[in-house]
Amino acid sequence: MNLAHFLRQAARRHPDSAAIVWGDRQWTWAELDRRVDAAAAVMAARGIGKGARVLVQARNSHQLIETMFACFRLGAIWVPTNFRQTPQEVAWLARSSGATLMICEAIFADHAAACAISATIMIGGDGPASYNALVADALVADDPGARPVETAVDYDDPCWFFYTSGTTGRPKAAVLTHGQMAFVVLNHLCDLMPGTTEEDVSLVVAPLTHGAGVHLLTQVARAAKTVLPSSDRFDAAEIWGLIEQRRVTNIFTVPTILKLMTEHPSVAEHDHGTLRHVIYAGAPMYREDQKHALATLGPVLVQYFGLGEVTGAITVLRPRDHHAHDGPGVKLGTCGRERTGMQISIQDDTGAILAPGETGEICVCGPAVFAGYHDNPQANAASFRQGWFRTGDLGHLDPDGDLFITGRATDMYISGGSNVYPREIEEKVLEHPAITEVAIVGMPDPVWGETGVAVCVLKTGHTLPADELLAWLKPRIASYKLPRRIVFWDSLPKSAYGKVTKAAVKTALCEHDRMLVHHSR
Structure with missing residues (x-):
């Protein structure tokens, strides 16, 4: 089955129901289906067919969603970027993927110039090849001549180049297929959101170019409404306001964002009783953060573990667990x-x-x-x-x-011949009432080979000397696991998807140490 058939089914069964809501605008399933047909026709006219790669540089929007389904409908491969990447980084994705068409949001003109793909469509603005104009009402009219045939695909035909985060080098394109993704959609409905129907409402709290896009496919398969926040930056107050206003039943996010949401004062100002599935993934949630979220939201948390290469589908921790x-x-x-x-x-x-x-x-x-x-x-x-x-x-x-x-495996370090796994220590550090975030990394040591450095973020209004934290930690963990150094930062570096980036932590520590040596000379 072509994955775009999920959209066709939703349009046939619930043509007049809202598919996407974004601010004060909304698109029904029938409208969305026609717009995708029109977008596919525009792409086909530019030579895009089965197996072609389409690079997409854009923030969350209804148009980004349309590019996904238009690619699927043509049997083409959707190649979404992380919109926060630099023009040079996106240019590398263009070359490595072999993209022959770029769809680029108008504000990212520098990215389009860096990629230099001859066939480029600008969206979201009034540029010379505005996607808005190309799918104007005349084109999206229910005209059989403008409706492309849904391309036949096999189980193993690729549909999505899902780029890894590239923490150990250049990002790699994981090839996702129509058959694999159909299984993942069914698996999500079975294990993460059982009972999801057209009555459900999903709020997007992460970039649709990553795990949130997989989550979106699941909503389309059940004709559940998707709500997009107005801001392209995380705004906890807006999120809780939309949950109450739109009676949201499920969201997908990552632990760091869920922590920010549940610790924000606006959570107490809005009704969130409609939430049934608050799904978090991307990294395990620290126990102290998990307990706080459960105390705030009740038994609605769903955790899943998985990588982009396995489309998230490795384990599930249900609300009852x-x-x-x-x-x-x-x-x-x-x-x-x-x-x-x-x-x-x-x-x-x-x-x-x-x-x-x-x-x-x-x-x-x-x-x-x-x-x-x-x-x-x-x-x-x-x-x-x-x-x-x-x-x-x-x-x-x-x-x-x-x-x-x-x-x-890359986080583990060896100190004095013993393997040390930072997560166990981080869990203990977070039990201290003054600590809100921590990252522990192994750094070179002339005596022990490597020793742990704990980079901590204090809760607002708290102070804590490093020796006092170390004294508090000593009776709680084996001596060889104790960090040999504790530093305090205002915040930890995070990826565009909200995950703490330990490679960036180590780089910043190395630069800090290098500067100290330089100034001491």
Whole structure:
């Protein structure tokens, strides 16, 4: 099935119901379907057909959604960027993907110039090739001549180049396919949002070019309404206001954003009782943040663990498995159990499967696993072994099959011959009442090889000397795990998707140390 058929089905069954709401504007399912047909016709006229790559540089909007479905409908490959990337970074994506058409929001003219793709369509403004003009009312009229045929696709035909974050080098294009994504949609409906119907309302709280776009597909499959915030920057007050005004039932976000939302005073000023599924992913949520969110929102949290390469579908921690209080029978730190149709194994460096309780690399297989990286045989060879995809995350399974993530393999450091996993220490640090955020990284040490440096962010109005925090931490964790150095920053560097970027933390620490050495000379 062509993924764009989800939209066609919604338009047939609920033509006059709202599909997208953005500020004071809305588009029905029938209107959205016609606009996608028109956009596909415009793209086809520029030579886009099955297998062609379309680079899209734009912020969240109804037009961004239309580009996704127009690409799918043509059998083309959607190549969305992170709109916060620089023109040079996007130009590299254009070259590496082999894109032959660029759809670019007018405010990103510098990006379009850097990419220099001959076929370029500007959207969201009054430029010379305005997408708004191209899908004007005359073109989106219900005219059979303007309606392209839904391109036939196979299960393994690619539909989306999902670029990784590139924390260990250049971003890699994970190839997502029509069949794989259809399975993921069904899996999301089964494991994350059971009972979702056309009565549901979803609020977008993350870029649609990443996990939120997968979440959107799930809403379209059930003809659930999608609400877009007016601002392209995170605004907790606006989010809570929209949840109350639009009677939102589900949102998808990441732990750091959920933390900001539930700690913002506006949460107490608005009714959020319609929320049934508050889904967070991208990283495990620290326990103290999790307890606060549960106390604020009630039993509506849903966690899933997964990478872009597995489209998020590795584990699920359902609302009933979240607990607001610690105590007997509560499994602290688990990210849940295997998603429906998926399988996990913990493996050592040789590929041997480890027993419950033993820490190793988290590996996964099943229909949600991607088709491989585009034009990158070295990465494919390193990422697949004996039919398993190697996530690069470390963890262990307990006897019940619950997964516990220790951290990224690249986060682990070796101090005095002992492996140290920062996440365990970070969880302890966050129990201190003055700390709101922490990142622990291993830094070179002439004696121990590496030692831990804890970069902490204090809660507003708090002060805390480093030696006092270290004294508080000593009885709570083994001595070899204790950070040898504690520093305080106003904030931690985060990616465009709200995840703390430890590579950036290490870079900033190295630069700070270099400057100290320079000034001491």
